[in-house]
Amino acid sequence: MTENEIKEKLKTYICIEIIKNKDYPLTDDETMMSGGLVDSFSLVHIAVFIEKEIGVKIPDTDLSVEKMDTINLMTERIMQELK
Amino acid sequence: MNVQSLEFFGFAAVVLALYYVLPMKKQNYLLLIASYVFYITLSYYFAIILLLMTLGNYLLGRKIEKEKPGRKWLLVGIGFNLMVFCFFKSAHFFVPEILSFISRLGLHIQTGSLKIILPIGLSFYILQALSYLIDVYREQIPAGNEPANFALYLAYFPKLTAGPIERAQTFLPKLSKQRVVDNKLLSRSFTLIIIGLVRKIVIADTLMQAVPAGLFKNPSDFSTMELVAWVTALLVGIYNDFCGYTNIVRGISGFFGIELSRNFNHPLFSRNFTEFWNRWHITLSLWLRDYVYFPISRALVRRNPSRNNPVNIALPPIVTMLASGIWHSFSPGFITWGALMGLFLVAERSLSLGRPLVPPGKKPPLRQFLGIIVTVSLAITAGIFAFFTIPNALQFLKSLFSNTAWVLPDSRVFLMIIPSLVVDIIQYRGKNELVFLTYPLFIRALLLTVALTAIFLFSQGGIPAPFVYQGF
8 A cells, every 4th residue: 555545545534534524624744633633532543444444553652642643644654564 | 858849959959960970871870879869868668669669560571571472471560560559559548547437436556557658659650660561561662671771760850759650662762872961951941940939839839828728628618709719729729739840850850861741731721621631640641541541442442443332432531530530549539530530521522423523723712711611610520529528529519509608719819820820821822831931031031030039938938838749
């Protein structure tokens, strides 16, 4: 799976399932955790989505603002595991 | 030796002077020795327990790493730490209760030998030891070949008595590299200490000393307005006490080139409970999130990924907040506080189900303001159960709606809540807790003079009060 495909998958899931607004203009560098869009409850759902759809397990201690705040950071963390 | 006392600052200054003349590796030994000396000044018995806990956890960490996957040793490690934690916490809570019950029965027994004191800081360093063992098990960190560094991770004196709760993953690497203390870090650290002393000595101590003792015994003697004012004073007092403590120890640690984590981010401006727990005692909240909430929630979501599943919504926050209550104390009041906080989080989540998500910061200003009022009011309501015994908390809530006589509360409440709010508003609007450092030199000098004068004047009242969170 390419980086862009991962980004698209994450954006679609987050807009439909988490934000509940498929037209939300989510950008790659929008701060979702520090901006209040994604909380711990939603982050777990995103982590399980990544596990099931992309086959990568992000450790609990990496589900943090530093590593998961934006689509770019999430993708970067996933790519680390895929390499 | 209290953290805000002159003795502590003198002690830190002596350690700092020695620190700067030593090479890096010896600096760590110096900090370790200094940490134990500091702890022995509180009690040699505390130091012995810390030493035993350090040895036990270090050996367990090595064992977990050696015998991969080491699950058996991880369980032994968790059991060991929880047993020690429960022994001291339960003795701290139950022994006085049992003795009081026996004396109410008219029996008189010698109680000296039954007194088991909860070592100051135990609840904090046990969480740090647990996260170390779990992270070694998950292969996120090595167990390490430097027992002295691990010992320093648990004992480091600026954070020993009441946190911040650091992680081995971020703290241990700081001990293995050269620390750089430049002018920027020195000015940040100095500013943190000054803000911390103002919060503790000027605001928190004044507010806490003003709260009448009768409030805890007979809340029905007070009017609604007084009850609201005093309980708000308690919350603001505890906030400034703990935030002040954290600022002081972060500042002191900065002088050693070791930056500690932030614990507060203006919790009284939280627009909902999720925000509140991201802003109040952050290092504890993050610990509970990573080692309690996430594992439970992830296991549940894997079984049933529905976001509307009631178990997925309710169980993780309730268990996490109950764990938080128990961590603070085994008293029924704190457990009730934890349960209420968990229920508030569940209610908040349930109310937002199915609706398009709007971040709190993008809601209309009036809704944001109402969110703050509701969140802080409910946090205070839950706090009543933590501050009071359960019967007195219930009496407090009953009196809140019945004693509606118009009696104005003590003016000190307003005089001290206002400066607390002003400092918070300035930091919040500047999006920087050290926003004061960006001011022109003249303003900075003026603010420093005012702060030092206030600290001097307010510290003339006698022996400084200990920090509230050292009691946990």
